Amino acid sequence: PNSPGNPNHSGNCNNGVLKIDFQLPLAISTINTNTLSGCSPFTATLSNATPPLGANATFTWYLANAQTNTTLLNPNLTFTAAGQYTVALVVKDPAACNIKDSSALVFNVWPSPIVQFTTQHSNCSSTVAVLVNTLTGQTYNLNWGNGLQTNTVTTQQLNTYSVSGIYSVNLTGTNVYGCSATQFQTVAIIQFSPTLPTGGSVCAGQQLTLEASGGNTYLWQPSLGLSNYTNGTTVFNGSVNTQYTLTVQQQTLGQTCQTSQTLVVDVKPSPIAQFNYSVSSCGGGVNFFNASSADVQKWYWQFNATQTSTVQNPYFFFSGGGVKLVKLIVTNAFGCSTAFQTTLNAGVAPQLAINSGSYICSGDSALLFASGGQSYTWQPLEDFKNPFLASGFVKPLTSTSYTVIIKANTLSSACLYTLTTQVTVDYISQVKPITAVSNPVKIRQGETSTLSYLGDPGAFIYWMPATQPVSGYTVNASPQITQIYTVQISKGQCIETRTVLVEVYSDACNPDVIFIPNTFTPNRDGINDVLLVRSNALQSIYFAVYNRWGERVFETRNLNSGWDGTINTSNAEQGVYGWYIEAECFNGRKTFKKGNVTLLR
Template identity: 30%
Template sequence: MSMRSFLLRLTLLCLLVLPVSVLNAQLLPPNQPEQDACTALQLCGNSFFTPYSYQGHGVVSDLATTPCGFGTGEDNSVWLKLVVNAPGSIVFTITPVVVSDDYDFAIVNATGINCNNLSSSNVIRCNFNTNIPVANNGIVGLNSTSTITSVAAGATGNPYLQQITAAAGDIYLIMINNSSSGGGASSGFTINFAGSTAVFGDNTPPHFSTLVNGSPCSNKTGVTVQLNTQVACNSIAANGSDFQLSPSGTVTSASGVNCSGTNGYTNTIVVNFSPALAPGNYAIKAKTGTDNNTLLNLCGTALSLPDSLTFTVAGGPVYSQATLACTKLTVQTSTPIKCSTVAANGSDFHITGPSAVSVTGAVGVGCNAAGYSNTIDLTLAGPITTTGTYTLTAQNGTDGNTLTDSCNTNQVVGNSITFHALAKPVLQLPDSLTTCSNTGVTLPLNLTNADAGTTYTYSWAPATGLSDAAIKQPLATPPGDQTYVVTVGSNDASMCTAKDSVFVHSLQGFTLLNHDTTICAGAAVTVHITGSDEYAYSWAPPAGVSNPAVKEPVLTPATTTTYTVKASHAGCRDTSQTLKITVEPNPTNIKLVAEPGKAMCQGDTIVLHAVVSPVGFNFTYAWSPAGDLQYTAGPDNVFFGDTSTTIKVTATTPIGCVASDSVRLTVYPADFGSLLVTDTGVCPLDTVQLAADGGVSYTWSPAYGLSNTTIANPLAHPLTTTDYTVVIKDIHGCIDRKQVRVAVYPAAVLQLPDSVNIYPGESYAFEPGGNCLYFQWFPSSGLSNAAIANPLARPEVRTRYFVKAHTQNGCEVSDSVDVLVKETVIDIPNAFTPTGEGNTTFKPAKRGIATLNYFKIFNRWGQLVFETTDIEKGWDGTFKGAVQPLGVYVYLISAVTDSGRAFTREGNVTLVR
């Protein structure tokens, strides 16, 4: 047993005998790895003690509920893991350090299931009994005698559940939580599997597994060691003495990830160095620290020596690749460099080789958001002039440094890389060449500095007329003068391309642009030829040729002639072409005749005749403007235009010899007349005067309703709507027709009674029938509105009202009505039915205005059952709210009309129900 293990167990014994008052909970921060099922502590022996108090659950809540009741999942919990190696039974006890700590547990059979997807259905045992009052010293667990598998939350007693019968390969997860004092801090527990027959637990000693990758520069100042298993945080020496560096370096400290000081468990340890390590290869090795042990697992088993892992501390950046593309040299570095450390003037770089090369600029390419890149583009002052191998060397630039990487390490001055470069080719080509049509010339390109080991590429443009545009010296047969440009490159991208050009002058013969033609006698033909003036031209026969020795003479043959033109040049064969000119006579003495004359009324026609000589020749005729003519060809035509026009006729021979004549034709307008009265209307028996203008004579039709049919302004008085047409004739005898409609409107109709009766206080609303829309009543006294169709009439005395009414067309009618004002009358009914149809109250009936002195009703016993002085009120058949029986009742009434006449009556009324 190591001293460290002995001290740990001695501490546990001391804790067991200390009074509760001196036991302090070692409270761990939340979210410890062992608080999640997937990172549970795997037990390495048959007994495990933890002095720690856990808070809440892990990063995830693996078990929100269990079969022991709602809300009884993990809380203030830790997860333990059993991997069964040999089958048998599993029993255990969980013994709290402080007996009042209430530990509960749940067991999940995790064999073959995802630890990230646990649910209540995966739970095979759970005990959430209440350890209040303290029973069984707070011990819970599994034993071989219990037959129950769960104890619900809140229950007391039953600290033990039924044992588990395990098979080899089974995996069990035990969640242990503390629910004492409302889930407060606890003092730890021991879980002991004494009595179990199943074999489980892997007490493999801890050892270094791997180094966790940190930042690219972090290996300088420390490494993170990943272990194969959890170790106790209190077995890690804080001064880093559990570790050492080889071949050199000083370890200054070490700490476990997720450790709370020396409390807790971890499988990841951060080891720090100082000073920072120089570039090179190193090993981190385990050793016994100043705490007298290496690292201890959960069972106190120590890491066995020796144990080590190797790592590398990178040096500064170096050139890894250099690629030349003409005057741009692209450099790759082994590690990303700070773009800000690249001197823009290129002074960080120096190039040596067969010829002098200057760097004029440099820039980082594709710098990321943090300002780093592996690529730098250098700009050279000019193309490489000598083929060979060149060396790029790092130097301190005008910015005071070489390149610096992301670890702030500078490139070593003198770091270098070589690259191969091809010299830009020097081209030799004449400025111009001359060739003849269909002969061709070779373009004599040469390279004065050609490299024997280089394959050059050639590209001539344009390719027109070349035998092959991709060879060094093609044959050129251009269709005309042409400048050819050649670009010389290489299959090596380092070489700059070169360009040169040559002008090829090509004599391409000539082209006579004139075609065989026909001309009129006396006409001339100007010759047009495309071709070089370097040729000598000759025409035959010379008759009619202005100059037989020029390229483009004027030809004036007297008769039909075929001419030949020949072009000659030294070194070229002669070429010739022919032109036939046919000569035809001109038409003469053309005359345009109009019948019956040169003037007409609009709508008439004039016949036209073209007379031309020589008679019998096959002339064609063209007339213009064509829009007012019946024909477009032929010697005869008919004009039918609406406006005065000059008509032209042109006679043409088949070859285009022409003669023409024209005549001015006058057209008098047909729309010269006008109506001074447009469509109108009259009421029956009325008269309207019509009026026309613009002519010397007028004829109206039909004659019906007209005072005169041969004057400009007759009177019209038709009895029905009539359309009148007037024929107007002007001084030229031209005729114009106009039409006007005289509508006869419906006569005004008004329907009113001769007289109406009203009583004082009443009014009468006139409701005239007929087709009138506008009304005027007289007199206006007693009327609500004298200008509407249906005013209310309320005269105080008898009045006769007169009315004039008009239709919408203005036709008028008059009428009158007497409004008779009668004297007020009063009457009394002899029966009424209070709740039936008809009279529902018994009261005086009146027409007019009257004042009631009294109105009384008595029953057959003489008892007064109703009384009022308001003539508008009546008896409803009740007395003091009670319905009165049917029968005969006596009434008395006294009233005065508005004229002062007294009205009194006594009588009987029958109440009917």
């Protein structure tokens, strides 16, 4: 009624309400994306999730990062620089009630780390240096390409490769945002470690092999006296001292590695071997006279396949006579040897003989015998009881050469012949006494004791019963009961034995570990004369024996002491006696036992 105009104030008018229902859609801009943050360069997939609109609806994406706006339905967006970016989607629909709507998302793009490094590597070197431009706030992981990694990286890192090849070195850096970046570089490694000869000495007239390896080209200079001057292996067969320079190259992976070595081959003079001889008119016997050069220091004569001599001017009897081949090898101070051989006719020899070499153990005797003569003289004389017999026993302390001078009648005259034989003396050990020990002597069941033979090396040692191993200077034994082991020692002609004890005790500590016989016979026949406590588990005892009236007739605290059946030095009467034992075992526990024993005579 107070409104302007001309209202109708009649009481006959009615009030009314008008309701208008708009059936028009709303435009609601909706954006979906796979992520809202990441490390640069960062790509996000934008998804237009706006509810369906009319046919004339349009969509416009307003992209940040100076990128061109787009009307694509689901565009991809890449951020190359770090920062915070807002992306908006504007939806327009003339048929919609609100005609237009917009929505926006904020993207956070973190900076990627800066990774910079250089490699320093000299040709033919297996060591690589990596120089890293380290930045505060970044961590690094360095992969050398050969399975090795360095997690704590400083400004300079070194690595030495053991195998030639091409390796990819990569450095990964990570910043505080968790963003990583990797840089790669390749290095070519040649493991150049050639093996070079150092020269040497060779006797005149002999050859020396020189070997080098680790390269693919070789050059020996000068080439004089060499079988080949471009191979790694060559043979020197020259006659004068020569100095060589060896150059070794390895060409691979674009690199040429080279090294040189100077070496000298020293040619030592070889001696001249020569000898003369004189055959005895008696036949068979020959005197040899060395005629070699003056620098000779050693002589080695070969009279047949088995008989030799190292005497400068030896005598030898050829028992069969006839034509023989004799060889002399001489050696000088440089170790150079030369041989000379010739055939000779030793004439017709009488049938003389001497036993071949003998082998004995120290302390034993050897029987020497000769035959075919009328008289005999053995030397050294003092080693024989009678040195003028055809045979005799000798007992040398060391290996000794024995000769016998035999007088034999031939068709022309009575001749003297000298024959030689050798007695070789073996011995078990110069270290005395020869012993075997166990350590420890006492063991618990299931434990092991070490058995050792104490003597010179070189002998064969065999243990019985079986040990682990069964032979050797030191073995292990794990017996289940107390055991005596026998060790057999053999060397050459010598064999000896020794014994060693290993006592075994049980973890149990009760009356069952104690044994006392129920009868003993102290009649001094050496059999069951003493009543003893037997056990392998006790370390101490108290042992007492009582008669039928309860009187103590014997007591001891000695494990190795027992009752001999006497009372005050007089023989005890036959009958039944009681005994009592208190014992402590090796494991520290205690037990006791009592019982009866019958004394019989």
